[in-house]
Amino acid sequence: MEYKNDDVAVFVDNVSIHFNMSSERITSLKEYFIKLVKRQLFYKKFIALENVNIKIKKGQVYGIVGLNGSGKSTLLKVICGILKPTYGEVFVKGKISPLIELGAGFNMELTARENIFLNGAVLGYSKKFMNEKFDEIVEFSEMEKFLDVPMKNYSSGMVARVAFSVATVVKPDILIVDEILSVGDFRFQEKCNERIKEMMKGKTTVILVSHQMEQIEKMCDNVLWLDHGHVKMVGKTREVCEVYKNS
């Protein structure tokens, strides 16, 4: 089954995510049998997302806002395919670059040079491609001097620079950014915004989660407001932000 409509990049169809939130999660066979015998095998359900429907058009910059724990990161993980929805389905057209968390797939014991290649492989890029793009990545991140330093000695902003540079070296069809831009310094933030804008011109769809309303207002066309796993409001950036800020 494929979603036919040509200008839709991401289609989230009635998605619900339930987590098992038992206070003591069973992780061993011994526990399992003890609880089974004592008839204490409860599962407490936690609803992280419920009946979420969204359509994101190609080339749109789509913002997601909401309080802590409202399910924003969970929604992004579903779109990336990291989490499978409990109910519903997700259709995605095109290649995704996820920037879900700082340095996803970085091994802090390894140097930046090794991590750039490892991260490239994690994202499914070929070795040849990474060799070609290596200089470009390093140049954009401005981390030439620290290339052979283990990344555990990096500051979080420096990690973010490298991560952003690797993830955006190809023009993905869909770029997913979860709050990571806020750690870079203002100069790098500007640079990132530049690059995102460049991508938007190249028809890349961007999904952006941020707590900085300024950034959302500046960059997004449409905004989704999540509240306790429910869609509270969707619409034009200005309208949604207005209501959200005054709530």
Added chain:
Amino acid sequence: MVKKYIQNFIKYTPLLFLLTSRDFKLKYRRSFLGVLWSMLNPLLIMVVVTSVFSVLLKVKASDIGMPFAVFYITGSLIFNFFSEATSSSMTAVVSNASLIQKVYLPKYIFIFEKCAFSLINMLLSAIAVLFVLLYYVIKGEVTVHITIFLIFIPMFLTFLFSIGVGLILSTLTVFFRDIVHIWGVILTIWLYLTPIVYPIEILKSSKIDWVVRLNPLYYFVDDLRSLMVLGEFPCLDHLLIEGVVCFFVLVFGVFLFKKAQDKFILHI
């Protein structure tokens, strides 16, 4: 459908390669003798085991068709591989939790990588086995046959078998962490039920004879010895049993893993 899986696999081969080389670096960077250690270790153990068991069990070279040292080291080559590959792949998913939670990846890559890394270690140890063989050839106690070029067959079959078992174990470990300890015990029992320090003929009239014959590792070990030392081609029913066992374990492993993998993220 199948084409899509193959494409996906090819896309992630650089990752497979990088993860393996990372393991390789981590294993050998700190040890003084480096790669040599992988070859020396089985040799040292062989010397100890040979001096103890050949006396204790009074196994004669004429009964097993080869010197005891050769008999032991060929058997342990296969078993050590199986033991290392399954133990390391069973924690492969759990220990890569941070990656699995943040990016989409085909998760079987981690099991495949552990088995591939163990395969490399086995090939290094196989060099040591060849030296032992050479020593006895020079002494005139062993003759080498052309069949030695076919030893990759039992090795490869053990590899497939280990991947199947690894897939099953890694799935179980996600849900029940104490499987790791249970598997340690099972491996020890399994070791004793594999004819590595004793020839299977010793069990002929005993009750556990049939248990050993149910043990797939017995066939891999036996075929390796036939090809490497005795110059015999493994008999057809051996190959048939091995093929069927590998096939079913692998299919069951893939099925179980595929069925459970979407739930992994909720439990790691």
